[in-house]
Amino acid sequence: MPRLIHDKTTWFTYAQLGLWGFFLYGFGPVVPLLRDEQGTSAAVAGLHSTGIAVGALLGGALFAPVARRLGRGPTIWLGLAGVAAGVAALGLLRPLPATLAAVAVIATFGMLVVSGVNVVLTTHHGPAAPAALTEANAACAGMGILAPLVIGAAVNSGHGWRPVMAVEVGLIALVAVAALAFRVRLPKTFPAAAAAGGPAAGAPAEVTAAASAATRAAHRLPRAYWIAWVLMSATGSIEVCLSLWTADVLRSHAGLGAGSASAAVAAIVGGMFVGRLAGGRFALRWPPVPLLLGALTVSLAGFALFWTAPIGWLAVTGLVVLGLGNALHYPLAISIALTVAGPAADKAAGWSSYSMGVGFGIAPVLLGWVADGVGPHLAFLLLPGFLAASALLTLRLSRALRAARPTTPAGGPVLSAPGRG
Incomplete structure (x- = not known):
């Protein structure tokens, strides 16, 4: 079984992703307050999501290119410096064009943080990367709980909400000072073996095989990566629709x-x-694909409870279960995507940010358009469709990983067991 080592690099990358989570999850409650301040409609205030x-x-x-x-x-x-500057501007400026521009700046620099953390943890931890990415996103979600409480x-x-932007800037400065005090230097490039394209020793057989195929492709992103990319778009659509429309269904x-x-x-x-x-912990014991299928099943069960519940406490219980399943969608998908990318991990991390753009830019608009016709409760039936699509994509991803598995010199398949250490 792979072992996850929590060294200084690991803890500081967790903290860096958590700083992004403080803004990302805290911005949702800010949008209605901005709407009231600026005297705009809900649709116009929603343009801030488009800015992200x-x-x-x-x-x-x-x-x-920046990482190179x-x-x-x-x-x-x-x-993080760009996020701090954008957050400061958001806290100081009031006109709608200015706040839209500030949000776009924050998201631009935020994607540098997300992509960098994903690649650093993937290359730093090798076969334990799915577990490290899952814990890093736990830190992100943990800060997401804290931010609305502070607001x-x-x-x-x-x-008002604007002084909270100073809290974000202060937290970024605090982590930077701590990094200097503890002399933390994050790695700049792949370790030598990874730079040469070799997969990490002990990685799950399916993922290791696909990484080898990516190496042979000389920095081209393999088919398995693009399936994982579409998968991240589908699961990201679920998360953003829930964040924007759940309150309406509960009401x-x-x-x-x-x-x-x-x-x-x-x-x-x-x-x-x-x-x-x-x-x-689960990601250290189980390969990513079956674990992801299990997470999607948990999400579907939580959605069923939430959608059918006629009373508040039962619907909220469904939301908790839904969150338990959603927790693993992105960390597992991005760990597979970056592993199969091999030496093209920087390029893969950059392209993965586009999946977030697709989720934020298309899915909420589609759900809102349907909700205008049939109401938010019935419109939420789009979410099981996203879950079903995600499950089908996960199965296709599994087949793509198996197809990329290397063979022995005699032409037979490698018989190493997947996902167990």
């Missing part, structure tokens, strides 16, 4: 008031936090 999608696309395009020039560790710090406390105390179908419905959305993030903490 545009920033994700820009950040994805920039990551590979500066190195991966410095690119992460550059991303709520600031608003209730009469200070219209489960009988919760507006305030309670908004607060109850945190149940999803809470479930994701717990699921990722536990999922890190």
